[in-house]
Amino acid sequence: MEKWNLIIDVAECTNCNNCFLACKDEYVGNDFPGYSAPQPLHGHKWFYIESREHGQYPMVDVAYRPTTCNHCNDAPCVRKSTDGAVYQRPDGIVMIDPDKARGNPDIVNSCPYGAIWWNEDEQVAQKWNFDAHLLDRGEPRLRCEQVCPTGVFRSLKVEDDQMNQIVEDEELQVLNPEYQANPRVYYKNLDNFTRCFIGGTLVTIKNGITDAAVGIEIALTQGGATLQTGESDEYGDFKFNGLNCDSGNYTLQFHSSEYGDFEITTELIQSTYLGTLTLSNTSD
DSSP: OOEEEEEEEGGGOOOOOHHHHHHHHHHBTOOBTTTBOOBOSSSOOSSEEEEEEEEETTEEEEEEEEEOOOOOTTOHHHHTOSSSSEEEOTTSOEEEOTTTTTTOTHHHHTOTTOOOEEETTTTEEEOOOTTHHHHHTTOSSOHHHHHOTTOOEEEEEEOHHHHHHHHHHTTOBOSOGGGOOOOSEEEESTHHHHOEEEEEEEEEEETTEEEEOOSOEEEEEETTEEEEEEEOOTTSEEEEEEEOTTOEEEEEEEEOTTTOOEEEEEEESSOEEEEEEEEOOTTO
16 A cells, blocks of 8 residues: 655755744644644754764865654564554554553653654653644645755655655665664655765966866776766866765876876775865976
């Protein structure tokens, strides 16, 4: 049958926090019998934005990643629930029964993602329930979709085979696949948040004037294999993205008929800006 999924595009998130605020607006102080008890005003983050700044001035990247319950197909919280307090609906949505879960704080620790929160006032474990109460009454979109100005969120109810094809076509990823929980929340452009880059700036100096070295061919290699190729842009900048952090030594090979060939080897621990590299004319 068709099941609910959510796609989150990291590249489109600007940290406006509208999803966080919309979730608060929907659930704080509001009781939805059978779905959720009122969320407390403070403490809970059913939606929250993680941020990452990496690189060195002047080449710095900032990425934001919305995070929430992953509604896993093999959810640890469901597996550990023996009394039906946590269950998965046929449409894929993972629910915490606000009555059966009352008085059981151990449910909070059953989620390896840290997506479940303890409501001290209500004495119940809580999380984002995929706005199930809204979907069940016919709402076409989630609250996070309704308020996001940049289109970060896309919910879709499709067969698993169709979703698997979308995952492949759009190169979607999930958080912490090593947990083997099979989340139904997928991320697009997750590498913007998790991966590193190597970059730098190429310049020339002629008659005492510094200028950008444009169109210099560059190959990024590791262990003798070429991983990526590119050229310096109109500012002399170059950047190789999507590299695993703390992944050893890389060699950059520069080629220019005017300035000759040279290479640089650097160790990648975190995103690295190599600084300004000055080229010399081979005829000088």
